[in-house]
Amino acid sequence: MQTMSFPRCSGRLSGDDQSTRRPPPCSSCRGPKPRRPGAATSGLPTSRQMITISSASGAGANRIGPCRSGDDHSAKPMSQDARMAGCGGCQEDAMLTVWGRAESSATARVMWALGEAGVPHRRLDWGGRFGGGDDPAYRAISPHGRIPAITREDGFSLWESNTIIRWLATTCPEAGLWPVDEAVRWQAQAWMDWSAAPGRVIGPVRAAYRRAEPDADEMARTIAAAAETFAVLNAQLQGRTFVVGDQLTVADLALGVVVHRWFRIPEALERPDLPAMEAWYERLRARPAYQDHVVAKVSARPQTLGMGD
Ligand SMILES: N[C@@H](CCC(=O)N[C@@H](CS)C(=O)NCC(=O)O)C(=O)O
Structure with missing residues (x-):
């Protein structure tokens, strides 16, 4: 399996920005999926530790995260896009991380979009007084070192706030943020x-x-x-x-x-x-x-x- 090192976590997981909203109905299981207690933090870095993840093109890239709700996904397989997005909260193993300080306008835009779509996520303070923009591992995610960027534990990552919003809107069509017409x-x-x-x-x-x-x-x-x-x-x-x-x-x-x-x-x-x-x-x-x-x-x-x- 290919591995890729993500930047060291500053340990500033902002509790108020962990999504506590109920995820929207899952496009795969057609019903709201209850979140596992502690799912938002389990397996995630708690201090300055290196996160090692499988690359998006590696063996685990297309894996559907085990759904612990008992929903039968075989009835309607998830689309590739939905799997990559982890949309609807069914891919708990692929928790989305937003790298960026909350007061940055570009980060706030992405956080607002995630809130509207009800996608489970966590945010790490990054950039500005928290530093990290020059971290070579962060540069691998966000080439100009700017915030925000998003990562998932399966290796998917993205930068540029409007691009992240487009990605979110298209992979979570249930949220209705992407005009159909x-x-x-x-x-x-x-x-x-x-x-x-x-x-x-x-x-x-x-x-x-x-x-x-x-x-x-x-x-x-x-x-x-x-x-x-x-x-x-x-x-x-x-x-x-x-x-x-x-x-x-x-x-x-x-x-x-x-x-x-x-x-x-x-x-x-x-x-x-x-x-x-x-x-x-x-x-x-x-x-x-x-x-x-x-x-x-x-x-x-x-x-x-x-x-x-
Ligand atoms: N066009 C980029 C702009 C990114 C940007 O300039 N972000 C600012 C914060 S709003 C930044 O990274 N500043 C340096 C820092 O916070 O360390 C986007 O929308 O994502």
């Missing part, structure tokens, strides 16, 4: 790719108001530039519940975190009203997974002028 599906892809644009303009806004001595002109200029970009999303949301229709999709998952940052700009700063986007933001805030992984984690400290990093 072809035209809508491609619109969602376009909005996902466009999500880099608001990502680029919100950074300068945050840098401007957080400076020790914020400059009024710089703040006004960066907010105006950001508002121009966010107005594009506001126009798209007019008359729609979510970005590409009446259902939450990958497009919302790609954009929801950066919009949270926009609405966290200190109230003292003037910014144009974007009513359709604000109504959509309120709809997102009503979702428990968004509350847990975005509102409670990203820019959670009160945002004030001159607050520093």
Whole structure:
């Protein structure tokens, strides 16, 4: 069996981010599968130990994890994709790990997606003050050393938050995050790719108001530039519940975190009203997974002028 070494675990398993939600109905056994007590942590690293796993192309890659629920999987074999995803919680041996600190916007996006899909997972603090981005073993998973990345014990790994979200949505179709209609599906892809644009303009806004001595002109200029970009999303949301229709999709998952940052700009700063986007933001805030992984984690400290990093 081929083996591959994953980065040493920092031991910071974030308990609040272990999925406690009930998994969605399993696509294979057609019914919710109860989780084994302790399944979220058994066999997983507890301190700085090396995780050795079988490679995705190795002998264990296509193995269906033993289902301990007594469900009969032979009636409807799992698809290859569902097996690789461990979707629905039936592949307990293939517990998904998210590498990334909770307050990172890219990590929060993935965590929110996992919460929406109800996929069992754990998160390890990684990147930023926790370090690890330069660990050669982590670089093997995430080539530019950025967070987040995901790994499974059978060797599957992936990086780039939007790609992880696409993978999740397509391997867990039960979650309904991947539009069935072809035209809508491609619109969602376009909005996902466009999500880099608001990502680029919100950074300068945050840098401007957080400076020790914020400059009024710089703040006004960066907010105006950001508002121009966010107005594009506001126009798209007019008359729609979510970005590409009446259902939450990958497009919302790609954009929801950066919009949270926009609405966290200190109230003292003037910014144009974007009513359709604000109504959509309120709809997102009503979702428990968004509350847990975005509102409670990203820019959670009160945002004030001159607050520093
Ligand atoms: N396009 C990447 C961006 C990844 C990225 O830049 N992540 C930031 C955190 S949001 C990062 O890794 N920063 C360095 C660090 O946290 O150590 C994605 O969406 O996954």
